[in-house]
Amino acid sequence: ANASGAPIVLDGGNHVVKNVKAEYGLFHILEGTVKNLVIEGANITMGAEKGGILAHAAGVTEGDNVKIENVTVRSSSISNSGYVGGLIGQITRGIVDNINVECTVSGAARCAGAFGHAINTTVTNAVTSGSVTGTDYYVGGLVGLMYACTLKNCSSSSNVTCESLANSYSRLGGLVGELTSGGTVENCFATGTVIGKGYFGGGLIGVAVGTATVNDVATVAPVVVKQCYATGSVALIRDGNAKDAGAGGLVGRFESGQLDVINCYATGAVEADRYSGGFVGDVNTGVLNITNGFCNGDLTKLGPDANGNHSDGVAIGCLRLPESITIKCTGFVAWNTLDTKKFSYQDLVPSAGNYFGAEETVSAQAKKLGWDESVWDLSADTPKLK
Numbered sequence: 001a002n003a004s005g006a007p008i009v010l011d012g013g014n015h016v017v018k019n020v021k022a023e024y025g026l027f028h029i030l031e032g033t034v035k036n037l038v039i040e041g042a043n044i045t046m047g048a049e050k051g052g053i054l055a056h057a058a059g060v061t062e063g064d065n066v067k068i069e070n071v072t073v074r075s076s077s078i079s080n081s082g083y084v085g086g087l088i089g090q091i092t093r094g095i096v097d098n099i100n101v102e103c104t105v106s107g108a109a110r111c112a113g114a115f116g117h118a119i120n121t122t123v124t125n126a127v128t129s130g131s132v133t134g135t136d137y138y139v140g141g142l143v144g145l146m147y148a149c150t151l152k153n154c155s156s157s158s159n160v161t162c163e164s165l166a167n168s169y170s171r172l173g174g175l176v177g178e179l180t181s182g183g184t185v186e187n188c189f190a191t192g193t194v195i196g197k198g199y200f201g202g203g204l205i206g207v208a209v210g211t212a213t214v215n216d217v218a219t220v221a222p223v224v225v226k227q228c229y230a231t232g233s234v235a236l237i238r239d240g241n242a243k244d245a246g247a248g249g250l251v252g253r254f255e256s257g258q259l260d261v262i263n264c265y266a267t268g269a270v271e272a273d274r275y276s277g278g279f280v281g282d283v284n285t286g287v288l289n290i291t292n293g294f295c296n297g298d299l300t301k302l303g304p305d306a307n308g309n310h311s312d313g314v315a316i317g318c319l320r321l322p323e324s325i326t327i328k329c330t331g332f333v334a335w336n337t338l339d340t341k342k343f344s345y346q347d348l349v350p351s352a353g354n355y356f357g358a359e360e361t362v363s364a365q366a367k368k369l370g371w372d373e374s375v376w377d378l379s380a381d382t383p384k385l386k
Helices: 362-368
Strands: 008-018 027-030 032-040 043-045 055-058 066-079 082-085 088-092 094-107 109-112 115-119 122-134 143-147 150-152 159-162 176-179 184-186 194-196 205-209 211-214 217-220 223-226 234-238 251-256 258-266 280-283 286-295 316-319 325-336 341-345
Touching: 027 032, 066 082, 066 088, 082 094, 088 094, 094 109, 109 122, 109 176, 205 223, 251 258, 251 286, 280 286, 286 362, 316 325, 325 362
Parallel strands: 008 032, 027 055, 032 066, 043 066, 055 088, 066 094, 082 109, 088 115, 094 122, 115 143, 122 150, 122 159, 143 176, 150 184, 159 194, 176 205, 184 223, 194 234, 205 251, 223 258, 251 280, 258 286, 280 316, 286 325
Antiparallel strands: 082 088, 082 115, 109 115, 109 143, 211 217, 325 341
16 A cells, blocks of 8 residues: 555556565555566565565455456566465455466465465466475465465466475465365366375365365355366375375365366376375365366376275275265266276266276267367367367
């Protein structure tokens, strides 16, 4: 805000701010609008709780939305102890459109290519690239942790790494580390690799949670992932060699509440020891609805844990609390690389070996299952979103 307390409006006129090397971003706390701005060659190194190249925090004051429009960050880097993003550390009640962030981001918890933590914010037409390295939980290519937010027409090619200690709940994803109550991700994709030392990693979403607690108030609202895909590989590695739990080609773990996955696919290889699958890794409790999707990533590196327990699946790895889980699946097709056969699902059976199949292409199976060809291109062997 400016000196009078009113929200600012900064129109950069597409000018370029170059080679900023500092302990702080352009703004400490941003209230207002920033648009038509390019930041190039920034190098921000800090130790504060929140950090971003454009702003450390945005939208702290109740009421006025923060608006970010047509902002580019390129050839830049930022490191911070936590709440760190290539654009903004924490954004609340924001409206963001047309951003492109090419950045090397490193930090601890809530670490991401654009926004470390996002609350009640809408992000459209966002692209991130570069790398994101966290040492704790909530690490994502675009957003680390998002609550009641909408992402639409967004993508990330950032390679995401979480170097958390063994047995920590790292929650890392190619696009979003954790998607919580009331969140929607639509027409989005991730292509970067996801590598972690800890639990729960997904090619698109690390963990999806249909419940959340904010300011000691519990909320329950479905989370939706619609017309999205992930192509990057996912590997959970503990202490450099032993694989750990909860890896999924699209979603690493569905934790609670309700998750609706509609018209989505995953093609990346998945490497882990248990609670892992080509589409969704670990299902803890709640209602999981899957409509029209497929996965055909390499699953040959899925294997049993140190005790010989094997709870991996072609589509879904594990039902953690089966008595409190409901899965409804229609129109799902998977290529089971564990035995090189193709399988289709009317009612998804989430355990290895319990499928019925046919020796047809994935697209042929999809046509039989009635996939909407205004959404899917079924002309090749495997479907693509139009």
